[in-house]
Amino acid sequence: MAKATIIDIARKAGVGVGTASRALNNAPDVSPATRERVLAAAVELNYHPSAVARRLQGSRSDAIAFVPEVGDRPAGDMQFKDFIAVLARSCARHNLDLLIRPLRDGDDFRAGFSELLRGRRVDGIILADTRDDDPRIAYLAAEGLPFVAFGRTRSANAYPFVDLDSQAGTFAAVAHLVERGHRRIAFLGMPLDFTFARHRFDGYRQALAAHGLTFDPAIVANDLATETETRAVARRMLEHEGRPTAVVAASDLLAIHAMRAVDDLGLRTGDDVAIVGFDDLPLAAHTRPSLTTVRQPFDLICDLLIVTLRGILDASPAVPRQSLVQPELIVRDSSGPPLR
Numbered sequence: 001m002a003k004a005t006i007i008d009i010a011r012k013a014g015v016g017v018g019t020a021s022r023a024l025n026n027a028p029d030v031s032p033a034t035r036e037r038v039l040a041a042a043v044e045l046n047y048h049p050s051a052v053a054r055r056l057q058g059s060r061s062d063a064i065a066f067v068p069e070v071g072d073r074p075a076g077d078m079q080f081k082d083f084i085a086v087l088a089r090s091c092a093r094h095n096l097d098l099l100i101r102p103l104r105d106g107d108d109f110r111a112g113f114s115e116l117l118r119g120r121r122v123d124g125i126i127l128a129d130t131r132d133d134d135p136r137i138a139y140l141a142a143e144g145l146p147f148v149a150f151g152r153t154r155s156a157n158a159y160p161f162v163d164l165d166s167q168a169g170t171f172a173a174v175a176h177l178v179e180r181g182h183r184r185i186a187f188l189g190m191p192l193d194f195t196f197a198r199h200r201f202d203g204y205r206q207a208l209a210a211h212g213l214t215f216d217p218a219i220v221a222n223d224l225a226t227e228t229e230t231r232a233v234a235r236r237m238l239e240h241e242g243r244p245t246a247v248v249a250a251s252d253l254l255a256i257h258a259m260r261a262v263d264d265l266g267l268r269t270g271d272d273v274a275i276v277g278f279d280d281l282p283l284a285a286h287t288r289p290s291l292t293t294v295r296q297p298f299d300l301i302c303d304l305l306i307v308t309l310r311g312i313l314d315a316s317p318a319v320p321r322q323s324l325v326q327p328e329l330i331v332r333d334s335s336g337p338p339l340r
Contacts, residue, residue: 004045012041063097064309065122067112067136069104069129079252079279083128083298090302094310109136117145124309126150130161130195148308150301151195160312160321162304166196166278169294169327170203170248171210173276176292176329177246178211181339182274186219186237186244188230188254197222200250200278219244227257234261238273245273245339252277252284252293259287259334270336280330289333301325 010020015034023030023038030038066087068080084100091098099122103109113136116122123146127136130151140147141159148160177185187204190197201222208215218240221233237244238261249255255277259269269275270289277284280295304323311319 004042008045009038009041012045013037060123060313061097061120062095063099063122064091064124064126064306065099065101065116066126066128067101067103067109067116069102079281079296079298082281083302086298087126087302087305090299090306093303094306096306110139113140113145123313124148126305126309131193132195132198146309146312148305148312150305152199153195158321160308162301162308162323162325164196164296164301164325164327166199166327167203167206169278169329170200170250171207172327172329173248173278173292173294174204174207175211176331176335177248177274177276178207178213180246180274180335180337182244182246183213184216184219184242184244184246185213186234186247187221187250188224188234188247188258189220189222189250190254191223191225197250204248224254227260230254230257231261231264234258235264238262238265238267246335247273247275249275249277252279252281252291255291255293255334256283256287259291270333274336275334277334284330285332287334292332292335293330295328295330297325297328 006017006020006024009024010017013020013034015023015038019030019034020038023035024042066084088098099116101112101116103112113125116125125140125145125147126149127147128150130137130149130153132154134153134155137149137153137155137159138157141157148162150162152161152163174185185208187201189201192198192201205215219237221237224230224233234247234257247255247258249258255275258275262269262273262275267273275291277291277293280293284291284293304325308319308321308323312321
């Protein structure tokens with residue numbers, strides 16, 4: 001069934017289109033009886049004024065879009081759901097509606113952005129999963145469209161972003177293990193075309209160098225995607241001569257896979273092999289042993305994303321356009337006691 005239009009409302013109420021429009025917008029020159037007829041017709045026809053119409057009348061849609069890319073995310077990226085839940089709560093606190101508009105493999109992101117912004121369905125866009133050379137950011141910046149990215153790129157252009165200092169996060173994880181006496185520290189990482197994954201790997205390498213430890217490719221693996229693959233890689237590392245006594249993982253899920261690999265070999269996480277994750281998923285505190293990890297403060301990140309986007313829409317010079325959030329190391333049982 002076709003959506004009702006303002007013409008349908010006017011016809012049913014027996015008034016002109018202009019009168020129907022003024023009645024729906026509560027104009028003072030419309031009599032109470034006429035307004036009542038128009039509103040009754042709108043209810044009967046299930047009429048909802050479009051975001052386009054509201055924008056043309058000079059108002060905002062009071063909605064923002066989160067545009068993730070589905071099908072191309074790091075496998076098992078469980079914090080994605082947590083991020084959306086926190087972003088929705090932040091939008092509610094700011095009296096905004098949240099529209100989730102996934103882009104699938106092969107979708108024309110330019111058409112998708114144009115539909116959302118030039119079609120006035122939303123006021124602005126939040127992006128995630130940035131890459132070093134991200135065509136989405138280049139397009140939005142070149143077109144002057146309102147957006148903010150959760151993540152950085154290597155672009156020299158000044159564009160609005162909020163990001164976690166992932167390098168500092170993995171640096172802190174390695175430093176914690178060094179303080180516990182570990183010198184052979186392995187790394188399990190995600191696909192490096194995602195900027196956050198590269199930053200986490202960079203933090204690992206920087207921490208090794210800062211503590212005078214040698215980088216050994218034999219105990220480093222990136223581009224990990226599945227549980228089967230990760231467990232097999234971790235087992236090979238732990239069976240290697242001069243095996244690592246500790247593992248830093250670029251996500252909690254990779255860390256949990258590594259814990260299972262430790263179990264596969266009859267070893268104990270925390271006692272025989274120390275493991276540190278990244279993200280602090282809700283389940284991290286409930287693994288056995290509980291997982292030491294690097295926490296992303298999603299509440300702060302999501303609020304900053306919305307505040308930054310609103311600052312752009314309001315052209316407010318008081319709102320910073322770029323923010324780098326510091327993570328927090330949460331020490332639990334999986335990193336174990338100091339080495340004997």
